[in-house]
Amino acid sequence: MGKSSKDKRDLYYRKAKEEGWRARSAFKLLQLNDQFQLFKGVRRVVDLCAAPGSWSQVLSRELFEKNQYTANDEIPPKIVAVDLQPMAPIDGVTTLQADITHPKTLSKILEIFGGEPADFVCSDGAPDVTGLHDLDEYIQAQLILAALQLTTCLLRPGGTFVAKIFRGRDIDLMYSQLGYLFEKVICAKPRSSRGTSLEAFIVCLGYKPSSHWKPTLDPNVSTEDFFKGANIGRYELKDDLTYEEEKRNVAPFIACGDLSSYDSDATYTIESNVDRISLDPVQSPTAPPYKKAIEKKRNGEIKR
Ligand SMILES: C[S@@+](CC[C@H](N)C(=O)[O-])C[C@H]1O[C@@H](n2cnc3c(N)ncnc32)[C@H](O)[C@@H]1O
Incomplete structure (x- = not known):
């Protein structure tokens, strides 16, 4: 979250700083939770693609403070946050600097959970955008x-999976595939997610893997082969090379968060006659790309 420009007039950005969230995305998870009560009875949680950590902050607050965990509870909450970037520590959260696409990440998470499955997995993952629209959409889908593959190896039956999606052309296929793995799949758009963006969140409730299917992560196995046995419907290719599309599966769409509250697309004017202080970022970047450049400049490795 920068200190200048349009950000200043975005109410969620300002509120995040005032309330101590590392990023405005915290409000997305809070508003999803208001709608779906995601954390009821939840003890083991995985936050994928978690840096800088505002979702992990929400999880820590909800599981340790709001769910009124006491030291006498049989199972204390465990939250694991995974990201390629290093993360500054958060109370009650174990951070892993790792790639969610790598099988080793799964074994590390399971080790932290003592081999027990997770109740809740969320992913707010976004790759660095290249600006090439089709490529960006493809990488996001991958x-x-x-995240889904990792989730199928981690989540207990009945558990919940929430992930950021972009409602692009092929999203119906994803809804229909998720429909085979979960009791209910909903596309949710929190008020704090900009209406002008294709971003939304799939809320998948009631994990119900096929009883014969034992998902195993292996870098040499394609995604298609990974899901073989999961009983996920596929396009049938016919002899004349046409294919029969599955019936279109449209997930119910729910707008969530207080709809009368701040509009994330609006620009709110800052009153100039009021004394105002500019707050510093809640958490400075741990490994900003400019750090290396500054070092190189200092060492004379970069010339004007
Ligand atoms: C929008 S940010 C997440 C914000 C976070 N939910 C929060 O509330 O602070 C997206 C994150 O996805 C991470 N990411 C992208 N690809 C990843 C991968 N393959 N493995 C782990 N993290 C990844 C990026 O490093 C980035 O920190």
Whole structure:
């Protein structure tokens, strides 16, 4: 979250700083939770693609403070946050600097959970955008699939999976595939997610894997082969090379968060006659790309 420009007039950005969230995305998870009560009875949680950590902050607050965990509870909450970037520590959260597409990440998470499955997995993953629209959409879809694969190896039956999606052309296929794995799949758009963006969140409730299917992550196995046995419907290719599309599966769409509250697309004017202080970022970047450049400049490795 920058300190200048349009950000200043975005109410969620300002509120995040005032309330101590590392990013405005915290409000997305809070508003999803208001709608779906995601954390009821939840003890083991995985936050994929978690840096800088505002979702992990929400999880820590909800599981340790709001769910009124006491030291006498049989199972204390466990939250694991995974990201390619290093993350500054958060109370009650174990951070892993790792790639969610790598099988080793799964074993590390399971080790932290003592081999027990997770109750809740969320992913707010977004790759670095290249600006090439089709490529960006493809990489984002692959990241969601990687999160889903990891989730199928981690989540207990009945558990919940929430992930960021972009409602692009092929999203119906994802809804229909998720429909085979979960009791209910909903496309939710929190008030704090900009209406002008294709971003939304799939809320998948009631994990119900086929009883014969034992998902195993292996870098040499394609995504298609990974889901073989999961009983996920596929396009049938016919002899004349046409294919029969599955019936279109449209997930119910729910707008969530207080709809009369701040509009994330609006620009709110800052009153100039009021004394105002500019708050510093809640958490400075741990490994910003400019750090290396500054070092190089200092060492004379970069010339004007
Ligand atoms: C929008 S940010 C997440 C914000 C976070 N939910 C929060 O509330 O602070 C997206 C994150 O996805 C991470 N990411 C992208 N690809 C990843 C991968 N393959 N493995 C782990 N993290 C990844 C990026 O490093 C980035 O920090």
